[in-house]
Amino acid sequence: MATTADFRNGLCIEFNNDLYTIVEFQHVKPGKGGAFVRSKLKSLTKGKVIENTFNAGEKIETARIEKRPFQFLYKDETGYNFMDNNTFEQVTLEENIVEGARFMKEGQLVDIFYHAETERALSTELPAFVELLITYTEPGVKGNTATNATKKATLETGAEINVPLFVDQDIIIKVDTRDGTYVERVK
DSSP, X not given: XXXXXXXXXXXXXXXXXXXXXXXXXXEEOOSSSOOEEEEEEEXXXXXXXXXXXXXXXOEEEEOOEEEEEEEEEEEETTEEEEEETTTOOEEEEOTTTOTTGGGOOTTOEEEEEEETTTTEEEEEEOOSEEEXXXXXXXXXXXXXXXXXXXXXXXXXXXXXXXXXXXXXXXXXXXXXXXXTEEEEEOO
């Protein structure tokens, strides 16, 4: 059991029969009335972000979430298959739990978040940046570099992203998995 004074970004709480992580919060003390805490909470099971206001000092139930390293093996009709790097056990997760699946290739290291009391997988997290090969893109037009123009590129995982005009096919690039944007070419 904790109170709103214990709030910090990343804290996992049980709220409205669901598990949430605190994305951001702000203690507010208005000139009139009692203090309160305005917060943004992200559901660990559904992925939706909600806003909620708690009274200052209100008791909340915390949840213990464990982050475990896994390796992505393959995808089949049952879901995404991962192997625990410590015990070598395999687990299969449904598609709605796996975030950023379009940037996962075989052998990719992924963190899976588990609810410690129920041992239930809640969500996955890829590294912030991954290096992927461009399998197809239109050739760039010479001299068209005055603006920040982009073109579509297909990656080895099948995902499509926008890349600058100077990036060609069969080049390895770094991609930000949080928003799916091009970062740089890999040398």
